[in-house]
Amino acid sequence: MASTTLTAPVETTAKTRTKTPSWVWSLPPVAALAVVFLYPLYLVVEQSLRPDTGGTSLQPYADVFASSAFREALGTTVWLAVGSTAGCLVLGFVLALVIAFVPFPGGKAVAKFIDVFLSFPSFLITLALLFVYGQVGMANGLWTDVTGAASGPFQFLATPWGVLLAEITYFTPFVMRPLLAAFSQVDTAQLEVASSLGARPARIVRQVILPEALPALAAGGSLVLVMCLNEFGIVLFTGAKGVTTLPMLVYGKAILESDYPGACVVAVVNVAISVGLYGLYRVVSRRVGA
């Protein structure tokens, strides 16, 4: 490197550098974020307080909270999210356990497949389930072929159970990834010792592996909980009239009914729940260092 290029600029920057404190550099991206995201969010809150009749009041909130559609959507959203998260945790734990501690040839490929799986959009799962469990899909086709019945027993796709199955399928990899990372930190010597002392696999899992995995489980679980609360594509593709979640309600009110104050109220409630839980997730994952 030529020394001439180095000496000249240093003096000039020494002067300008002292003038600009480092926080100034964070202003442009924050300003950009404020214009396209924070200000729009504020507008949503503002609009939620402005009924069509004019003025500022809490009337839209009262109306929405009183409607049975909203209460049902809130209940459905919460139980679907909690159920999916529980399913993902159990399934993800079992699958990650096998990949990490009962290794088999091709296990690496399976882990890679899971990474790829994460990069696909969620609604593809529902699309696939239509072919597997749909009215004339594989499962029902097999059933009618074997038993000769007119229709198969798998009619759950348009019910909340179909959404639950799709969500568990799609979100389990999000639990497995942090778990696999945590399992790779576990000292296998511990397992060998426990096993040579006569502990059975179930006991090793309970007393050696599970404590190590708890932080990753907590982090993955709360992330999945938030993502399930916010999931839209899976529910939209199910096309079930009976399954309305909060994001679906926002979409329905805003786009289908053009009821913007109502949509904004539901949006504010949804944001409050999700951001609250996400804050909790950040605190938990920072505490446990996952």
Add this chain to the structure above:
Amino acid sequence: MLVHSKTGRWATWGVFFVLFLPLFALPLLVILAASFTTNWSGALPSGFTGAHYTAATSGDSLSALTTSLVTAVTASALALVVGGWAALAAASLKKTGRRLMDALFVLPVAVPSVVVGLAVLVAFSKPPMLLNGTRWIVIIAHTILVTAFAYQSVSAAIVRLDPAYEQAAASLGARPSYVLWMVKLPLLLPSLNAAAGLCFALSMGELSATMMLYPPDWMPLPVQIYAITDRGSLFTGSAIAVVLMAATLLVLLAVSRVRTKASYR
């Protein structure tokens, strides 16, 4: 090794594949199979055809593919600049400032995408920022959503960066902009690449916010898939879905190749 007996191991693997294959491998295989099928009203698809791919790569679907690609590339590039800049700026702040930046830039992950779409729709439907009906409203929404991920992965990489390199450069008299451009950014290149791939994949598959605000002449692939399957053309929808997955995978593959090259520097 957790299970020592041979039968026990086989049983465990059996359970694993009984869970794994139907849940994760089957959906993707089914979509692939359906995209080549003329008729599926039994256990197995029947009739082989490539016609769905002709439909998936022509007319509306082709323009949806280019729409998605343009949107994803633009949104990822913007997100890398804004998110990378924010992450670099946050790294030089003190603890409180950094926490604040973290909270601000991660917020779009926590806010439901549908609400991000609604907020952008509400804000950009009136002057002075009247963008409703243009492609920019879609690109802005995608950028907001993926910037959070770009920020997270770049700031995670900055934490792992060895400060000795920039200290050495600075002690030799390099000015901050030179350190940033010649030392920090090259070292961050692998993670910037990974972030670009992540942003691209997310933007390609984005449906929730897009459903809220896409104009008729700027319809990305996921919306097209929804519109077509909603009309009952499940097989064409599957073919478009395969095109979507293939495009995403190709870009991810290209990005990971660049990454391995960069990490040898």
